[in-house]
Amino acid sequence: MSAVSGSDDPPASLLPESSSVAAQACESSVSGSITTGNGAGDAKSTAGAVLAFQYGYYVQRDADAALEAVAKDRVVGDAKALQKGIDAVPEGTTHCVSITTGDKNSAEVEITETHPDGTELVHDQTVTTTRDGDRVVIETIKENK
Secondary structure, three states, rough: OOOOOOOOOOOHHHHOOOOOHHHHHHHHHHEOOOOEEOOOOOOOOOHHHHHHHHHHOOOOOOOOHHHHOEEEOOOOHHHHHHHHHHOOOOOEEEEEEEEEEOOOOOOOOEEEEOOOOOOOOEEEEEEEEEEEOOOEEEEEEEOOO
């Protein structure tokens, strides 16, 4: 997992919660520095924070839920702008996230979103995290070109 968590065992919160066929195609796994999945995430590691943010975005479709995984002094925009982005994604869209952690507070993230019509979009991001007490939270999300 991440150097932040100190554990190699994936927590149950990293496992997918959706039972749809498309969501099941996104197998949850942790292998070395690479975490893949679409589960609810957690606040214990960089990978967990990324999953939590994406779960709020794609599954809950709720900016406030996604922003719970983000530092209070965030550099990822406000809830209104984020909700506008969420609302632009067709309902029924599924996602799969691949997170490659670098040092203990950064990751290269690839998000594959699959729309109900089968269209796929891939987003490549660099995410940095920080500690807020006992929680790992997202500090920045940068879209890579």
